[in-house]
Amino acid sequence: xxxxxxxxxxxxxxxxxxxxxxxxxxxxxxxxxxxxxxxxxxxxxxxxxxxxxxxxxxxxxxxxxxxxxxxxxxxxxxxxxxxxxxxxxxxxxxxxxxxxxxxxxxxxxxxxxxxxxxxxxxxxxxxxxxxxxxxxxxxxxxxxxxxxxxxxxxxxxxxxxxxxx
Numbered sequence: 001x002x003x004x005x006x007x008x009x010x011x012x013x014x015x016x017x018x019x020x021x022x023x024x025x026x027x028x029x030x031x032x033x034x035x036x037x038x039x040x041x042x043x044x045x046x047x048x049x050x051x052x053x054x055x056x057x058x059x060x061x062x063x064x065x066x067x068x069x070x071x072x073x074x075x076x077x078x079x080x081x082x083x084x085x086x087x088x089x090x091x092x093x094x095x096x097x098x099x100x101x102x103x104x105x106x107x108x109x110x111x112x113x114x115x116x117x118x119x120x121x122x123x124x125x126x127x128x129x130x131x132x133x134x135x136x137x138x139x140x141x142x143x144x145x146x147x148x149x150x151x152x153x154x155x156x157x158x159x160x161x162x163x164x165x
Contacts, residue, residue, distance in 0.1 A: 006161070043059065045058050057069075079102045099144050101131075106118065106119070106120045
């Protein structure tokens with residue numbers, strides 16, 4: 001199990017660096033990320049959330065063929081059609097909010113061996129990809145909220161978080 005970094009950690013706001021080595025260390029880390037994400041009952045986990053400022057994330061929507069590692073991903077197309085869905089984040093536990101995002105995306109990435117692939121995703125998979133992709137650019141889902149709502153939410157989160165320490 002890996003530690004999941006939470007709101008306030010600097011690594012969550014950094015733009016990540018490309019992965020250049022596709023070795024056993026990367027494969028082991030990605031396996032550990034899948035395990036950590038599943039143990040935390042999540043469906044996506046990005047490298048910055050475990051304190052690694054590199055461009056990769058893992059997704060497991062619990063649907064067939066939707067357990068995927070995306071290394072050095074680039075979203076190359078998004079649909080004009082958007083939808084609203086309640087999102088949460090393992091780095092901001094207990095916080096949920098309706099976020100508007102494109103309903104489909106096309107993404108190019110590499111697998112754990114460095115082999116390039118392209119995937120067109122819709123529905124939940126598209127949403128999770130966009131959410132995790134944002135992490136690679138230092139963006140959290142709360143940054144997609146209106147300013148007033150985000151400020152109230154962050155204040156409430158910080159009050160609750162300080163009480164538990």
